[in-house]
Amino acid sequence: MSLKFSVGDLTIHRIIEQETTFLPALDMLPGLTPEVLAENRAWMQESKALDPQDTLILCFQSYVIKTPHHTILVDSCIGNDKPRPQRPKWNMKTDDTYLRGLGAAGFAVEDIDFVMCTHLHVDHVGWNTRLENGRWVPTFPKARYVFGKQEFDYWTEQNAKADVAPFVDSVLPVVEAKRHEVVGNDHQIGDHVRILPTPGHTPGHIAVTMGRGKDDAVFSGDLMHSPIQALYPEMSVKFDVDQAAAATTRRSFLERYCDTDTLCCTAHFPSPSVGKIRRKGSGFVCAAL
Template identity: 65%
Template sequence: ILVDSCVGNHKPRPGRPFWNMKTDDTWMRGLAAAGLTVQDIDYVMCTHLHVDHVGWNTRLENGRWVPTFPNARYIFGEREFAYWAAEHARTPNPVIADSVLPIIEAGRAELVQSDHVLNDHIRLTPTPGHTPGHYAVELGKGWTQAVLTGDLIHSPLQARYPELSMRADTDRAQSAATRRRFLECHCEAGTLLCTAHFPSPSTGRLSRWGEGFRFEATAA
């Protein structure tokens, strides 16, 4: 199972020079270092459909975008996909065009509710605000041992001050409310938070800090 696929290669992102038309093998080398090939991935779970979370969903092959992980089912939130598909219909979005729609067209996508249960150990939990259909991925049988947060939280500072929202959030007020509710739920519960944008080490646990929370990093 792979959660979020980063930026990808050969993707035209002229507004983001660092990500534009990358030809970097770092991400694939990281997959190989974990002992995996693209054929080994059974599920690709996209917490949301932003540019830096869907890029390796597809790769360029003979001028066409094809699924990078040929054996995988790609799990898209139904509400998330509907929102971005409607936006794309109004104003074409290259991210949707090259990293999302080819998965739909290849028949590899599953559109699910944001509280979908994949199996006894893996389930989604809705965490809207950063995007309308954003979800986090909970791991653990019977209780939540770890959560992959996606972009619910971008910085340890947002643990201390949950009401700090990102400019990129679709709904900043909802993002703040979702974040506080999530942090309250997992504070001092022993849950391992696996974040997407924190500096390394990016995994850790929460403790109380005044009216906010402290993120205590761990090597996992």
């Protein structure tokens, strides 16, 4: 299983926290029918995207990218010590898998210059903070945490109506520590890192593109969760705030990168999670390298 990729002048590391069953495919994908599932069951099981009980298998991971100038972490996964009663595999977790994975890739928490969040869902912000003497503090003490303005404003508004646990324990402590930047979609970091708006899953969801002068790699976040959504781009997950917008965004994204050399680094596809977008019928595949 490959945890390291090189493209252009980037080196990309996958830091896996969990790779495990998540939800039944027919539950998570409201547009999926038993007939379409039956047609796709064999290749999905073969690619470890589906278990024998028709439950989707997802990877929960971060990417750490070394550019010539910076070390950037995209999406900080699930985290430890966080109360997540709806998700037993995430609730009050205390394992060292994530930090051990970071160390195995050759990084200490102090090495990260920027943490970029494609969106502010629970499994993408968890390691933004860690518990220290009963307080949430930034896990990556020297990093600037980059939040898209539309996404940050949306969750600020939601949190004002009723506490949103991941926002309270994994975003606001970063703000209180003054380690954050709230940025527009035109924001760039050096000459290598850009934002690509990809709304639908959440209103301010972004993908992150990297490379000097061209997109050598793109980090797609929750634009798609399972390889079957590449084959059927109109198939949204039930967690998409706007399922129709997510479907439009997904097809547009896949068309944009189809038959290019851009590495598509997905958040949740099963290992190896990274590939190049290729056309297949009226849909697409993320072809492993």
